Amino acid sequence: MCGIVGIVSNRPVSARLVEGLTRLEYRGYDSAGIAVVNGQGIVRRRAPGKIINLQHELDDAPIDGTCGIAHTRWATHGRPNMENAHPHRAGNVAIVHNGIIENFKLLREELAQNGHVFATQTDSEVIAHLIQHYLDKGLDAEDAFMACVARLEGAYAVAALVGDTNQTVYAARHGSPLVVGFGEGEMFVGSDAFALAPFTKRVLYLEEGDSAVVSIDKVCVRDKTGTLVTRDIMTASISAVMAEKGNYRHFMEKEIHEQPEALARTMAAYIDPENDIPTLGKAAPLLAEADRLIAIACGTAYLAASVAKYWFEGLAGVHVETDIASEFRYRTPALPKNGAALFISQSGETADTLAAMRFCNQATMGTIGVLNAPESSIARETDAVMRTLAGPEIGVASTKAFTAQLAVLAMSALGTAHARGRLDDDQIKDHIKALSQLPELSQKALAVKSQCEEIAPMLAASKQTFFIGRGVYYPLALEGALKLKEVTYLPAEGYAAGELKHGPIALIEEGTPVVVIAPTDELMEKTISNVEEMAARGARVIAITDEAGAKHFTERASHTIVLPDMPGLTGPIVCAIPLQLLAYFTALKLGTNMDQPRNLAKSVTVE
Ligand code: M6R
Numbered sequence: 001m002c003g004i005v006g007i008v009s010n011r012p013v014s015a016r017l018v019e020g021l022t023r024l025e026y027r028g029y030d031s032a033g034i035a036v037v038n039g040q041g042i043v044r045r046r047a048p049g050k051i052i053n054l055q056h057e058l059d060d061a062p063i064d065g066t067c068g069i070a071h072t073r074w075a076t077h078g079r080p081n082m083e084n085a086h087p088h089r090a091g092n093v094a095i096v097h098n099g100i101i102e103n104f105k106l107l108r109e110e111l112a113q114n115g116h117v118f119a120t121q122t123d124s125e126v127i128a129h130l131i132q133h134y135l136d137k138g139l140d141a142e143d144a145f146m147a148c149v150a151r152l153e154g155a156y157a158v159a160a161l162v163g164d165t166n167q168t169v170y171a172a173r174h175g176s177p178l179v180v181g182f183g184e185g186e187m188f189v190g191s192d193a194f195a196l197a198p199f200t201k202r203v204l205y206l207e208e209g210d211s212a213v214v215s216i217d218k219v220c221v222r223d224k225t226g227t228l229v230t231r232d233i234m235t236a237s238i239s240a241v242m243a244e245k246g247n248y249r250h251f252m253e254k255e256i257h258e259q260p261e262a263l264a265r266t267m268a269a270y271i272d273p274e275n276d277i278p279t280l281g282k283a284a285p286l287l288a289e290a291d292r293l294i295a296i297a298c299g300t301a302y303l304a305a306s307v308a309k310y311w312f313e314g315l316a317g318v319h320v321e322t323d324i325a326s327e328f329r330y331r332t333p334a335l336p337k338n339g340a341a342l343f344i345s346q347s348g349e350t351a352d353t354l355a356a357m358r359f360c361n362q363a364t365m366g367t368i369g370v371l372n373a374p375e376s377s378i379a380r381e382t383d384a385v386m387r388t389l390a391g392p393e394i395g396v397a398s399t400k401a402f403t404a405q406l407a408v409l410a411m412s413a414l415g416t417a418h419a420r421g422r423l424d425d426d427q428i429k430d431h432i433k434a435l436s437q438l439p440e441l442s443q444k445a446l447a448v449k450s451q452c453e454e455i456a457p458m459l460a461a462s463k464q465t466f467f468i469g470r471g472v473y474y475p476l477a478l479e480g481a482l483k484l485k486e487v488t489y490l491p492a493e494g495y496a497a498g499e500l501k502h503g504p505i506a507l508i509e510e511g512t513p514v515v516v517i518a519p520t521d522e523l524m525e526k527t528i529s530n531v532e533e534m535a536a537r538g539a540r541v542i543a544i545t546d547e548a549g550a551k552h553f554t555e556r557a558s559h560t561i562v563l564p565d566m567p568g569l570t571g572p573i574v575c576a577i578p579l580q581l582l583a584y585f586t587a588l589k590l591g592t593n594m595d596q597p598r599n600l601a602k603s604v605t606v607e
Contacts, residue, residue, distance in 0.1 A: 001601040002086070002098040003027040003072040004178065006159040006169035006189035007199075008216050014063060017070035020188075020195045021051050023242065026394060026602035027098075027191060028074025031085035034058075035094035036065030041164040042094045046085035050596075067167040069159045069189075071096035074601040077104070078121030087161075088120060090128035092135065095160040097124035098191060099176040100606050102154035127158055135162070142213055145170040146226070149211055155351060155606060159189050172211035176605045177349055177377050180204045180212055180219050182233060187214045192349075193236035193375060201236045205380065236375060243392045251595045252395035252487065252587075256580045257446060262400040263407055263573070264439040265389040270411040271436070276429050278415035282384035286366035287412060288419035290340035293320045294365075296328050296356045297344035298604065300398040300482060304370075304405035305344050306475035307572050311413035317422050325352035326607065329359055340366040344409070346393055346401035347603040348376020355607075357382055370408050372401050386412065395595045396602050397487050399580045402479065403442070403573045410435055410569040434568030444564045445577040452578055455542055455559050456585035459484065462513050464491035466539075467579070469517035470498060470527050472572045476517050480579035487587040487594035497530040510538035515582065519546040519563065519571050528552050544578050 003024025007013040017034045032054040033046030043063045047053035051072060071086035077100070078084035087094040101107070104123035107130060112118070116129045127148060134144035141162035149158070155175030162170055171178055171189045181188030181196035181203050189212070190196040193203045206212060209224025210231070223229045248254035272279040280287065287293070293312060295305035302324055309320040323333070325343075329352060341360040345353045348371040357378055360367050369382035372390050379385050388404035414431050417423040423431070459465050467480035474496040481494035495504055497516065508514070514534045518527045535541055535556050543553040543560045553560040566574045587594035 001027045001074040001603050001605045002096070003191045003195065004069070004096050004098055004157055004159050004189065005191075005195055006069045006171065006214065007186060008067045008167055008169055008214055009186035010066060010216060012064040013066060013068045014058065016199060017068050018051065018055060018058065019198060020190060021070050021072050023195045023197070024072050024191055025051055025596070026396070027605070028072055028601040029596055030073045030075045030080030031082065032070070032072045033085045033087050034068055034070040035087040035089070035161055036063055036068035037161055037165065037167060038063060038065035042089070042092065042161050044087050044089065044094060046082060046087070048080060048082045048085060067161065067169065069094065069096045069161055069169060076100050076606055077123040084120045084122050086124060088122065088125040088128045090116065090125070091132040092163050093128045093131045093160060095124065095128045095131070095158055097127055098157040098605060099155035101126060101152055101156060103152070107151065127152065127160070131160060131162055141166055141168065142170065146211060157191060167216060169214045170211070171206070171214060173206045174209055175351065178206045180206065180214060185216065187216060187219060189214055194238045197236065197238050197240040201238070202233055203236050204231045204233050207231065238375070243394050250395065252397055252399060252584050255393055255395050255399045256577065256584060258391065259400045259403050259577065260439040260443040262390040262404050263442055266404045266407045267411070267435060267438060269387065269389055270408065271432060276432050277418060277425070278411045278428070278432070280386065280412060280415040283368045283386050283412065284415060284419065286340040286368055286384060287416040290318065290336070290338060290366065292336035292339040293318055293342060294323060294336075294339060294360070295320055295342040295344065296323045296325050296353060298325050298350050298352055300402050300479060301344040301346060301405060303475045303479045303482070304402055304409060305342065306478070307406055307472050308409035308413060310472045311410060311569060312416060315413050315423060316417035316420055318416060318420070323356070325350065325356045328356045335360070335363050335365060340368060342368045342370060343378055343382065344370040344405055345378055346372040346388070346398055348373040348378040349603045349605050351605045351607050354378055370405055372404065396597055396600045397483055397583065397594060403576050406573045406576070407435065407438060410573070431568045434570055437567065438570055438573060441564055441566060441570055441574045442577055445574045448561050448563065448578050449581055451559070451561055452581035453585045455582060456589045458540070459490070459513055459582060459586045460488070460589040462490070462511070464493065464507070464512065466504070466508070466512065466514040467492065467494040467517070468497040468500060468514060468530060470496060470523040471521065473517040473519070473575065476572050476575055476579065479576065480515055480517065480582070483579055483583035484586060486600060487583050487597050488590055488592055489598070490586070497527050500530060501533060505533065505537065508534055508537045508539050512539050513542060514539040515542045515544065517544045517575050517579070518549060519566055519575065520548040521571070524549060524552070528556070531556055544575055
């Protein structure tokens, strides 16, 4: 999940390389670096940590040239320090890499035997040495690059400078995205179109196995067989404007507050205004005709899939299997004969989700992407795209993307139930009427902000926090725990409320916070019993409920967060908001960087 930028131009490129990197910082922020061809050969500057550190390095010791590459790193192999920062050098070669080279140890041994000395613990450095090895054997720059790429196993997007004076960027992709941008008298390479948006919107997406030779006025693309190919140039719809925090302190805070608007936009895209029924586009027949559905995703998106399972099974009577993408792809899943697969992803680039989708495509299953990024790899390869219109989500913690995913999945379940005759027109209308209240309900849910801020110091001071729920609120409990741990680094566990007594209850001590998500539903009484079990063992209960449910917690909870009544399928969507606020304010109290938490990145393009 590193970010790559490359520029070949008739004017200096350093400042723009850094600008492009800044737009890719969401992909990783362990270190950053640039290399340019400057007349005296290839020179580079690197710095550990965020891009601002690289900028300081460049301010102290400027370098520039008209051809260069740049990188922001999310560490896989080797610690996130200066030594392991890209670009990596070997002789007259500099490279930047996103992905994992799986056969790097073998290549490294072979090159070491040929006298190559390695300076880093990374898998990536081997690429620079391998290109140099082929240059030493007498191959020209392009052939040396291609010979190297042919030997790489694993996932990669790579950009390279080859030769002291060569004004060319060599690029290749296999498993990690890469785009080529067309400017006026200059050309670009980037991990995504967003990185290139300030320079050009005319882009070409390299396909799997493609390599490209990018010079000042043209690009030559070869496919995986080495054949010259033409790829379509398209106009990216991405804005060049960087998302700003506005009046908010953090992107996470801003994005939590953007949910009423994001939900209104998303819902509007899925309601047929004439008939008040869900409109699911190309996904409709796939969902309506499938015997079984598989919903595959990672992290928070997986938890959205887990909520959707309850909806699809309960309303449409269709069996849904949920799968964590990284598990699905490495077993031999028994695929349904007449099934469809849903892939849920904010970025549309998550490597495991993308690979799972390709597996299902190959198996000729109908594939549907529920995606926030309309030009992402999954969007380009899936049979049907259902967009979440959350707008750009910059904070690493998924907030508005999660609730928008739930809104799309709710509409999908309803549309499927309607198409299968499980819900009639009137029932569908009632459901849509309820979901249409989401903007207003989520606005009201934001009003519990100050209460979440009051509770946060208690969570910040606790050894660990539990989140529990039943039914659709079980995946929500998992999401509450995930949100808290990723932005605060505090241990947190989510459980099905009925499961605690089968083991985890042993961890409850005097004062352990237990957040119970329990709006009024048919499982409320059961959940209350589980709360009793916790309270009897000294747990401090924080209840998230609705007005009717609040009375159950007056004696039992130290804090009761009361949300508005949540009709139909709105409950999990509205309940996500206090969970996000609890995580946000706890992180604020602890002073962690909740927008860029340690060790994480927004887009996970490695396995
Ligand atoms: O871009 P995706 O939705 O595919 O990302 C999946 C997960 O990496 C993501 O949801 C992650 O769990 C978030 N950081 C959680 O807040």
